[in-house]
Amino acid sequence: MDRSPAQHVVLLDDEGRAVGSQDKTTVHTLNTxxxxxxxxxxxxxxxxxxxxxxxxxxxxxxxxxxxTCCGHPAPGERLxxxxxxxxxxxxxxxVDSAELVLPHFRYRxxxxxxxxxNEICPVYRVLVDEQATLDPDPLEVDETRWVTWREFSEGVLGGSIDVSPWCRTQVEQLTALAEEPLAWPVSPESLLPPAARPTDTR
Structure with a gap:
């Protein structure tokens, strides 16, 4: 049976250029x-x-x-x-759109x-209003919570809040951009790795 492109991830070389794709159910191993x-x-x-x-x-x-959310673009899909x-x-x-704030983020x-x-993983901010409602997929998310950035970032950096390894490093870099998330500056898409730079002109 043919697989949807959304079920594949884009493989990269060390410079961030696309070198193929792989079924996302098989990509995470001891040698990802x-x-x-x-x-x-x-x-x-x-x-x-x-x-x-x-x-x-x-x-x-x-x-x-x-x-909030991590994922993989399908081959040919804009980030x-x-x-x-x-x-x-x-x-x-x-949500309608996403703003690029950390174009170079990478971690293993x-x-x-x-x-x-083992990912090149640009980071985005997504703005919503205070009436935003959630309906989480239990196969993806066990819990959601809204927090102030100050409480969260101080807890992560101070060691009282445990988070994923990529999130901790992102908090360090995002806090260096600005003290509050609404003030994080937006980066141009031209700074994305080559495989992620959009080819359309919208």
Whole structure:
């Protein structure tokens, strides 16, 4: 049976150029190849940030508190479109757009069982109003919570809040951009890795 392109991840070379694709159900192993992903932070108009706890059934970092939503673009899919798509799929949250804030983010992390995450993973901010409603997919998310960025970032950096390894590093870098998420500057898409730079002109 043919697989949907959305079920494949984009494989990358060390310079961030696409070198193929792989079924996402097989990509995370003891020797995970470098691939393209994204992280996102949903931010309300009052500055609160949406955190999620990864579902306990997840292959990587199950049950761990993290940023709002992570995922992988399909081959040929714009990264910002993938952010909007996955936020809808995982959280039932309708959003219109996503803003690039960390175009160069990259990390590699190893679980206790040896499973590896190895991603070039640009980070996006997604703005919503205070009436935003959630309908999380239990296969993806065990818990959601809104927090102030100050409470969250101070807890993460001070060691009192445990989060995924990528989230911790992102918090360090995002805090360096600005003290509050509504003030994070937007980066141009030209700074994305080559495989993620959009080819359309919208």
């Amino acid at each position: 190849p470098l691939h393209l992903a994204f992280s996102s932070y949903v931010v309300r108009s009052d500055g609160a940030v949406l955190l999620t706890r990864r579902a306990s059934s997840k292959k990587t970092w199950p049950g761990v508190l993290t940023n 910002d479109d993938a952010v909007v798509r996955r936020i809808g799929e995982e959280l039932g949250l309708r 992390a190893v679980m206790d069982n040896g499973i590896v995450e």
